[in-house]
Amino acid sequence: MYKYSEIDKKIVANRVKQFKNQVDRRLSGKLTEDEFKPLRLMNGLYLQLHAYMLRVAIPYGELSSKQLRQLAFIADKYDRGYGHFTTRQNIQFNWPKLPDVPEILEELSKVEMHAIQTSGNCIRNISADHLAGLTIEEIEDPRPWCEIIRKWSTFHPEFSFLPRKFKIAVTGCSEDRAAILVHDIGLRLIKDKGDIGFEVFVGGGQGRSPYIAKKIKNFLPKKDLLNYLEAILTTYNQLGRRDNIYKARIKILLNELGIEKFKEFVEENFKRFSNKKLILDKSTIKNIFKFFKLPSLKPGLEKVPEIKNSLFLEWKNQNVLPHKHPNYSIILVSLKSNEKPPGDASSIQMRKLADIADKYSFGEIRVTHEQNLVLPHVENSRVYEIWNELLNINLATPNIGLITDTICCPGMDYCALATARSIPISQKITDHFKNYSHQKEIGDLKIKISGCINACGHHHVGNIGILGLDRKGKEFYQITLGGSAKENASIGQIVGPSFSEKDLMGAIEKIIKVYKKNKIYEKEDFLSVFKRIGIKKFKEKLYDNN
Amino acid sequence: MINIANMAKKLEGHTFLLSANDLKTGKVLFYTSNGWLPELNKAIKIEKKSIEKYEKLLKIDEENCLIVSGRFVELNDSGSIKNLRDKIRSSGLTFKI
Numbered sequence: 341m342y343k344y345s346e347i348d349k350k351i352v353a354n355r356v357k358q359f360k361n362q363v364d365r366r367l368s369g370k371l372t373e374d375e376f377k378p379l380r381l382m383n384g385l386y387l388q389l390h391a392y393m394l395r396v397a398i399p400y401g402e403l404s405s406k407q408l409r410q411l412a413f414i415a416d417k418y419d420r421g422y423g424h425f426t427t428r429q430n431i432q433f434n435w436p437k438l439p440d441v442p443e444i445l446e447e448l449s450k451v452e453m454h455a456i457q458t459s460g461n462c463i464r465n466i467s468a469d470h471l472a473g474l475t476i477e478e479i480e481d482p483r484p485w486c487e488i489i490r491k492w493s494t495f496h497p498e499f500s501f502l503p504r505k506f507k508i509a510v511t512g513c514s515e516d517r518a519a520i521l522v523h524d525i526g527l528r529l530i531k532d533k534g535d536i537g538f539e540v541f542v543g544g545g546q547g548r549s550p551y552i553a554k555k556i557k558n559f560l561p562k563k564d565l566l567n568y569l570e571a572i573l574t575t576y577n578q579l580g581r582r583d584n585i586y587k588a589r590i591k592i593l594l595n596e597l598g599i600e601k602f603k604e605f606v607e608e609n610f611k612r613f614s615n616k617k618l619i620l621d622k623s624t625i626k627n628i629f630k631f632f633k634l635p636s637l638k639p640g641l642e643k644v645p646e647i648k649n650s651l652f653l654e655w656k657n658q659n660v661l662p663h664k665h666p667n668y669s670i671i672l673v674s675l676k677s678n679e680k681p682p683g684d685a686s687s688i689q690m691r692k693l694a695d696i697a698d699k700y701s702f703g704e705i706r707v708t709h710e711q712n713l714v715l716p717h718v719e720n721s722r723v724y725e726i727w728n729e730l731l732n733i734n735l736a737t738p739n740i741g742l743i744t745d746t747i748c749c750p751g752m753d754y755c756a757l758a759t760a761r762s763i764p765i766s767q768k769i770t771d772h773f774k775n776y777s778h779q780k781e782i783g784d785l786k787i788k789i790s791g792c793i794n795a796c797g798h799h800h801v802g803n804i805g806i807l808g809l810d811r812k813g814k815e816f817y818q819i820t821l822g823g824s825a826k827e828n829a830s831i832g833q834i835v836g837p838s839f840s841e842k843d844l845m846g847a848i849e850k851i852i853k854v855y856k857k858n859k860i861y862e863k864e865d866f867l868s869v870f871k872r873i874g875i876k877k878f879k880e881k882l883y884d885n886n
Numbered sequence: 887m888i889n890i891a892n893m894a895k896k897l898e899g900h901t902f903l904l905s906a907n908d909l910k911t912g913k914v915l916f917y918t919s920n921g922w923l924p925e926l927n928k929a930i931k932i933e934k935k936s937i938e939k940y941e942k943l944l945k946i947d948e949e950n951c952l953i954v955s956g957r958f959v960e961l962n963d964s965g966s967i968k969n970l971r972d973k974i975r976s977s978g979l980t981f982k983i
């Protein structure tokens with residue numbers, strides 16, 4: 341895991357001091373809210389419906405047990421005893437008080453964490469495949485590359501006031517678990533004639549105008565990564581629209597210019613920047629890679645023992661994946677129980693999970709963009725033991741990838757921009773489909789819910805997407821079908837008029853019925869059926885009044 | 887400070903409550919005869935014709951660093967809060983945490 345350099349430490353300490361001063365000036369009236377707002381946003385501090393909200397960065401979703409314990413401490417001391425893991429692998433605290441925030445940032449800095457660039461029109465937290473470095477099919481671990489990008493983008497003087505926020509994701513696999521095609525820039529590590537480099541995708545995004553990213557470079561040598569990113573960001577910074585917030589993202593620029601013209605601008609800048617000293621030499625790359633070596637894994641059992649316990653077996657089949665080391669497993673910890681909003685973890689759970697990580701997984705935890713957690717290196721022989729411990733803290737829900745593993749934004753219960761609630765919808769789904777065999781029978785299915793068109797709940801790329809709307813003061817929900825954030829990324833199609841909250845579960849039931857009826861083989865998943873039969877049959881069933 | 891110029895012109899409806907968030911805690915507050923309090927049932931009902939008076943008050947209390955994000959909350963004919971966001975804002979989360 342990456343360890344802060346002296347420079348990193350200094351940057352974060354200075355920022356804490358600076359923000360403390362800004363908060364003091366705000367509280368004494370020397371700064372107005374108009375003056376203070378951009379400053380607090382640069383430190384991840386929002387004002388929501390009921391309280392302030394602080395978003396803390398978890399670079400590429402990697403946490404140490406020490407950091408998780410500190411997050412639990414912050415949740416207890418300064419918040420209401422829980423934290424919310426987000427769709428960009430960050431964590432949010434929903435109830436901090438303004439005078440406490442500098443102190444919270446100081447506590448975070450003690451464990452090499454901060455809230456810098458978690459908001460505002462800058463390059464946000466770099467996200468990555470949550471299984472980075474763990475799978476056999478991976479070309480290369482994307483985390484060192486995320487770290488290189490993090491270093492380059494932190495307080496980048498030219499890119500601190502972009503036309504809009506900017507999100508970058510990196511994967512090292514052909515199977516995309518980082519949703520790179522719905523990011524402003526998506527990078528995929530690939531091998532070409534023995535050399536490893538990047539495929540570069542630009543202009544993906546969700547919000548009111550969803551787009552799948554387009555490939556602008558087939559193969560970018562590693563040494564050129566920062567120069568090329570600099571070229572893309574410069575193109576965007578110079579040409580991106582600042583007159584209309586809804587047209588300010590890079591996806592709009594790329595589509596207005598057309599991909600060829602956009603590429604020309606980028607390539608021109610790329611040539612101009614060859615003297616910018618951003619070329620990455622081998623030793624720089626090697627030094628960063630040193631932080632991401634696998635821990636020393638020891639030989640052991642080739643398989644997870646088949647204990648005769650049906651609950652354990654359900655969980656093992658759903659939440660345990662093979663590690664690239666044959667004697668280890670990867671454990672996915674679901675944060676989608678029926679007792680909590682998706683992505684929430686209590687301070688007790690965080691603390692216990694930190695202990696479990698120390699005991700079984702080299703003190704390492706990952707956050708997934710699907711709002712779950714990962715224990716990356718668990719000996720096969722200890723999987724049953726760990727399940728028992730997770731069960732005790734209600735973190736052994738066996739639903740990874742199933743219909744109750746919903747992604748969901750905070751919606752109108754927290755968010756000032758929302759047009760409808762989303763968490764209660766997710767809870768209804770979890771309750772309705774609580775029977776595990778029913779979930780299993782439905783199979784892989786991603787439901788993603790957003791409380792407004794900003795799409796923080798990724799509804800556009802849900803196999804079933806649900807978007808909350810306000811219709812004359814009443815909550816209605818628009819359904820889209822066929823979206824995907826994976827390597828075959830697609831934007832869901834709207835089925836038709838929206839449903840009231842009361843009718844929504846019935847509509848989901850009908851969708852599931854059409855899917856089940858049209859499966860041609862047992863394991864055919866929802867997306868594949870949808871692609872084969874199209875939207876018509878679903879529409880007929882949904883709007884058939886008979 | 888919010889821009890409250892012409893706020894009255896933009897408001898629909900006839901009766902309102904004045905609400906804001908506490909600058910320090912972010913907590914939802916309502917303007918009452920005893921100043922800013924969290925109790926919705928103590929909030930003063932404001933007729934549209936007196937909005938300007940309360941706009942000024944809001945501005946002063948924002949400048950005095952008491953509150954932030956001030957707003958007028960519209961009431962319906964039966965005197966309860968009209969819009970869902972304001973309802974949730976005044977009554978809290980709709981699920982248990």
Ligand code: SF4
Nearest residue numbers: 749755758791792796
């Ligand atoms: S999608 Fe809308 S409601 Fe949900 S968190 Fe984003 S802005 Fe808020």
